[in-house]
Each structure stands twice: as structure tokens, then as C-alpha cells.
Amino acid sequence: MNTEKVTDYIVNWLKDYALNAKVKGFVVGVSGGIDSALTSTLCAKTGLPTLCVEMPIHQAQSQVTRAEEHIKQLKEKFSNVTEVRVDLTSTFEDFKNVVPDVKTSDKVNLSLANTRARLRMTTLYYFAGLHSYLVAGTGNKVEDFGVGFYTKYGDGGVDLSPIADLMKSEVYKLAAYLNVPNSIQKAQPTDGLFGDSRTDEDQIGASYDELEWAMEMQDQGKTINDFSGRKQEVFKIYERLNRINQHKMIPIPVCEIPNELK
Structure with a gap:
């Protein structure tokens, strides 16, 4: 894969889409993982306003640290990048307190994990509506079209998908080319939705x-x-x-x- 040409192609695609849609920029949920790091970097390279949103929900500190390191690096490189942190932990706990109490099971745990993703989607669209931005998806080809490893109307609820034609191995190649922090490149992929390791x-x-x-x-x-x-x-x-x-x-x-x- 020609990483330089693929990078330029995606960046131009993003920019053209935003301009044709008459929107101002992008909003990206940044988790500390490789996919969101690559997506936010590609959006930043368009020169259009790019808002990086951290949305921890009982998040492991290692994930938070990686996300913060990446956003700091992006802001140093690109003047069009801004950030906001919305801690959704209390919102998630409030939700758990108002739904009917049921016995803990694998189905309950999965439903709550998906609820985390859907709370984040709602948050991203709040900021997208506020600023006339597009929500950029962070799913890769294996996740989106292979095994469906994402939450329907959670991290799957987006306006456009810049890296959904890239295999995970190709995501790593582009991330290395764009100097995404080593801590993110070396981290084990995780969706971080279950509050464990x-x-x-x-x-x-x-x-x-x-x-x-x-x-x-x-x-x-x-x-x-x-x-x-x-x-x-x-x-x-x-x-x-x-x-x-x-x-x-x-x-x-x-x-x-x-x-x-x-």
C-alpha cells in the first residue's frame, strides 16, 4: 500500500465531502485506540475545524492517558484541532438507576456496554449540531463489513466513514506513517465498553x-x-x-x- 497516496486520497475525500455538504468541519470521538487516532489525524489534515471529543465512562486510566497524549500531539501539529472532554460516567450510572433492575447476566452486560456506545454517539451529534460538523466514523473494514464488531447506532452511528475500506493492518501502516503516538500503536485493541481489561x-x-x-x-x-x-x-x-x-x-x-x- 502506498501510504502517502492513500493518506492524501482520504484527506481530499473528507474535505470534498464536507465542502459539498456545506458543513464546517468534523467531530471525532477519541478513545486512545488506533482507529480513532488515525481518523482524527486524517480529519485534522483537511485543514477544516476538527473537534476531538473524549467521553470516558469508567474508563481505564491507560486509555485516557493515550487519548490525551494523542490529542495533545494533534493540537501541537494542527491549529484547526480543538478538544472537549465530557465525562459520561454519571450519565451512564443515572441510566442504570432509572431502568428496571434485572439480574446481572451476559445479556445485561452487553446491553449496558452498547448503551455506553450510544451515549457517546448522542454526545458526538450534540457537538456536530452545535457547530455544523460531520461525525466521522472510526470503524475499519474488518469491523464494519467483516464481523460487525461495533454497536448499532453507537459507534456505528456516523455521517461518513473515512477508514472503513482499510483493513486493520492498513490502519496500522497509515498510523505509523502519520506518527500516531507509539503508545497507541503498541496498545492491544479494545472497545473499552465493559470497564475491564x-x-x-x-x-x-x-x-x-x-x-x-x-x-x-x-x-x-x-x-x-x-x-x-x-x-x-x-x-x-x-x-x-x-x-x-x-x-x-x-x-x-x-x-x-x-x-x-x-
Whole structure:
């Protein structure tokens, strides 16, 4: 991959889209992870106003520290970058206190994790509306179109997706080219939605390198019977997640009423 040309292409795409949409700039949720670091850097390089928003909810200090380091670096490089921190911990706790109390289970924990992402989406759109900005998505190709590893109407609720055609490995290449802080480049990917130390690989059961391989194999028409051992296991994980998360990747179903009934 030609990192310089790909970077320039995405930056020009972002700028053209914003100008054609007659909006002033971008708002990006910055988490301390590689995807949001790359996205915010690409937005900053457009020269348009770029607002970096930190939205901790019981966040690990290491994630907060990485996000702060990245934003500080961006502000030193780009005069068009601003920041705001909105601690949503109390908002999240208030939500938990007003919904019916149910017995803790995996489903409850997942619903609350997704609630965190949706609170953040609401916050980003508050600032987008306030400043006439676009919400820039931070999902990569494997997450968005491979395994659907994101929250519907959470981090999946965006106006445009500048890095959604990049594999995770390509995200790392562009991040290195753009000098994203080493602490972020070396950190284990995590969505940070559960308030513990679990990584993306812990949740999915496969690494991003393995998922990229499985995505490529499926595109080539391979089936699970073509593999054995760990490869078969990874392909099975990928196929299952790709299947059950199609509702995130396809347009919302519309019940179309026959003309004769209208």
C-alpha cells in the first residue's frame, strides 16, 4: 500500500465531502485506540475545524492517558484541532438507576456496554449540531463489513466513514506513517465498553490478522471444509459473526405496502 497516496486520497475525500455538504468541519470521538487516532489525524489534515471529543465512562486510566497524549500531539501539529472532554460516567450510572433492575447476566452486560456506545454517539451529534460538523466514523473494514464488531447506532452511528475500506493492518501502516503516538500503536485493541481489561481478541476469539485472512478466504469463495485446525476454527468464528451481524451491514428493512392496498 502506498501510504502517502492513500493518506492524501482520504484527506481530499473528507474535505470534498464536507465542502459539498456545506458543513464546517468534523467531530471525532477519541478513545486512545488506533482507529480513532488515525481518523482524527486524517480529519485534522483537511485543514477544516476538527473537534476531538473524549467521553470516558469508567474508563481505564491507560486509555485516557493515550487519548490525551494523542490529542495533545494533534493540537501541537494542527491549529484547526480543538478538544472537549465530557465525562459520561454519571450519565451512564443515572441510566442504570432509572431502568428496571434485572439480574446481572451476559445479556445485561452487553446491553449496558452498547448503551455506553450510544451515549457517546448522542454526545458526538450534540457537538456536530452545535457547530455544523460531520461525525466521522472510526470503524475499519474488518469491523464494519467483516464481523460487525461495533454497536448499532453507537459507534456505528456516523455521517461518513473515512477508514472503513482499510483493513486493520492498513490502519496500522497509515498510523505509523502519520506518527500516531507509539503508545497507541503498541496498545492491544479494545472497545473499552465493559470497564475491564478485555481486548477485542478476547471478545472475538481471533486476532485481526486472523480475521483479515478469513475475510479474504471468504471473498475467494472458500468454505470451512477447505481448512483444518486453527484456520478452520478462525474461519468458523468469522463466518458466524459475519452471518449474525448482517443486520448491521445491510440497509434497514422497509415494509413496502403494495399499491393496491393504499
